[in-house]
Amino acid sequence: MKVSLKLLFLPPVVAAAIVFAAVVHSPTIKAAPGPDHASRAGLMPIGKPVKIKVPLGLPPVPIPPDNPPTEETIALGRRLYYDPGLSVDGTISCATCHAPNLGFGDGKALSNGVDGKLGTRSAPTVVNAAYNTLQFWDGRSASLEKQAEGPMANPVEMGHTLEGVVTFAQSDRAYRELFLKAWGTEQITIDLVTKSIASFERTVVIGNSPFDRFYYGGDKKALSLAAQRGLKLFLNPKKGNCSVCHVIGKKYALFTDNKFHNIGVGADTSGNFADVGLYGQSKNTADMGAFKTPTLRNIAETAPYMHDGSQATLKDVVDHYVGGGTSNPHLDKEIHALDFLTFDERSDLKAFLESLTGTLPANVDPPADLSSVKMQTAEKQ
Ligand code: HEC
Ligand code: HEC
Numbered sequence: 001m002k003v004s005l006k007l008l009f010l011p012p013v014v015a016a017a018i019v020f021a022a023v024v025h026s027p028t029i030k031a032a033p034g035p036d037h038a039s040r041a042g043l044m045p046i047g048k049p050v051k052i053k054v055p056l057g058l059p060p061v062p063i064p065p066d067n068p069p070t071e072e073t074i075a076l077g078r079r080l081y082y083d084p085g086l087s088v089d090g091t092i093s094c095a096t097c098h099a100p101n102l103g104f105g106d107g108k109a110l111s112n113g114v115d116g117k118l119g120t121r122s123a124p125t126v127v128n129a130a131y132n133t134l135q136f137w138d139g140r141s142a143s144l145e146k147q148a149e150g151p152m153a154n155p156v157e158m159g160h161t162l163e164g165v166v167t168f169a170q171s172d173r174a175y176r177e178l179f180l181k182a183w184g185t186e187q188i189t190i191d192l193v194t195k196s197i198a199s200f201e202r203t204v205v206i207g208n209s210p211f212d213r214f215y216y217g218g219d220k221k222a223l224s225l226a227a228q229r230g231l232k233l234f235l236n237p238k239k240g241n242c243s244v245c246h247v248i249g250k251k252y253a254l255f256t257d258n259k260f261h262n263i264g265v266g267a268d269t270s271g272n273f274a275d276v277g278l279y280g281q282s283k284n285t286a287d288m289g290a291f292k293t294p295t296l297r298n299i300a301e302t303a304p305y306m307h308d309g310s311q312a313t314l315k316d317v318v319d320h321y322v323g324g325g326t327s328n329p330h331l332d333k334e335i336h337a338l339d340f341l342t343f344d345e346r347s348d349l350k351a352f353l354e355s356l357t358g359t360l361p362a363n364v365d366p367p368a369d370l371s372s373v374k375m376q377t378a379e380k381q
Pocket of ligand 1: 092097111113124125126135138147149151152
């Protein structure tokens with residue numbers, strides 16, 4: 001029902017009478033739920049709305065207005081996330097490269113997709129990706145929904161087509177039922193697939209680490225003395241200067257500024273980059289070799305590090321910053337050698353990074369009944 005602006009200027013009694021009349025008449029124009037329901041764009045979840053619980057140290061999870069999470073879309077997304085049936089040969093799922101036991105990364109410098117094909121970048125964690133304003137190392141995707149299309153259709157990742165993914169799910173009775181419960185339709189579209197996966201990913205939020213309990217929870221004993229010293233170095237612009245990019249806020253810490261920087265990774269001695277980073281998207285010379293600042297939560301679990309996986313350990317990363325990165329014309333102005341840090345200070349910084357590990361929320365591991373779903377992939381409608 002649309003109430004005209006003009007009503008606002010009428011005496012309240014008159015306006016109320018007109019609104020009442022409109023309400024009385026509105027049932028005749030109510031849309032009938034029918035078979036065409038499914039084909040209309042912008043379908044909304046129909047299940048039980050969920051308010052995602054956030055642990056200490058994180059802000060509320062941003063939710064797009066057209067995809068409010070429900071129990072049903074999250075459960076469906078979880079299953080899709082762990083289902084290798086979404087890849088062309090049934091071997092690779094999202095979790096192959098973003099595994100819960102590996103901090104939602106894959107523990108490799110570069111990721112292997114279908115047929116063992118090798119990608120060109122390291123798999124970032126999915127942990128807290130819900131807070132990223134842009135997805136991918138070069139920010140080329142604006143939402144988790146859009147991001148999820150990438151790997152399915154990427155020839156060296158899941159090697160499928162978006163149509164192929166839809167056909168796979170559509171031909172599976174269990175999926176048809178799950179889509180019906182979650183979205184009110186058995187007519188599966190790639191939009192509903194990616195929205196469901198994104199809703200699941202929004203539940204993969206990790207905080208409440210020793211650092212959070214110390215810094216936001218007021219538990220002075222939560223953090224080791226070495227990590228406490230490391231935290232001070234991390235924050236101090238004259239020492240580590242880390243939080244200028246890996247931001248720690250007053251009420252929460254995402255450890256990223258959601259911006260792109262060239263920190264001297266992947267440059268050869270003449271300043272050429274194997275991977276041009278943000279420049280590939282923007283074609284702006286200043287963005288050469290710039291990559292998105294990654295979160296540092298659960299960083300101890302996601303070695304090797306950097307967009308190219310070139311740093312094997314957290315000690316190597318600290319040493320990278322101590323050396324000031326490979327010099328090149330586009331190096332960020334906040335990056336400079338930290339060789340004045342003593343060896344003790346360097347290990348304190350590392351102790352701090354190790355204090356950022358929190359526990360996984362419930363229900364983000366593979367669903368118990370996934371194996372039965374996998375067996376049904378051959379079933380035809
Ligand atoms: C073969 C390995 C592989 C598979 C399979 C894979 N990913 Fe990724 N994922 C990556 C790599 C590598 C990147 C970084 C690519 C880039 O930045 O260009 C990435 C990036 C991401 C990001 C962005 C995170 C950030 O901080 O920017 C998200 C979210 C994500 N993947 C989710 C998924 C989902 C959901 C699926 C399944 C539909 C999936 N991935 C399948 C390797 C993989
Ligand atoms: C100018 C911004 C900036 C500053 C300052 C900075 N970082 Fe980073 N950090 C980044 C970016 C951008 C990356 C990813 C770079 C890449 O892959 O090419 C990164 C990567 C990392 C990684 C690896 C993350 C991963 O998932 O692979 C760690 C760990 C890290 N930084 C810790 C630190 C520490 C400790 C300091 C302070 C000594 C620091 N950073 C200072 C921007 C910054």
